[in-house]
Amino acid sequence: QVRLVESGGGLVQPGGSLRLSCAASGFTFSSYGMSWYRQAPGKERELVATISPAGGSTNYAASVKGRFSISRDNAKNTVYLQMNSLKSEDTAVYYCRRSPYWGQGTQVTVSS
16 A cells, blocks of 8 residues: 655754655555645645655745755655745644655644
8 A cells, every 4th residue: 555654854954954764665665746735823734845756856835945855766756845945934744645645743842
């Protein structure tokens, strides 16, 4: 069955960086686009970034463009989200998605 397992979340100060990972299994990873979403307390889940199956095409939400970078390693069945210049408003649970499947999420808290 499809399994998506996120890791790498934690507490970081404003301006800091984190790299999230999503290990995928149960399907041919290199055949699917992957996405990262996030959900802050009291808010709807929002799309953060997407990447094409081969990794050649990426898209970002306006709020993270220039600060976040999505990438993938098809040999490791893993998708990454590099987050730089983090702000308090980036605080959320971050989810990996391969439609229609979701991972369990990883908490990112940006606070001094």
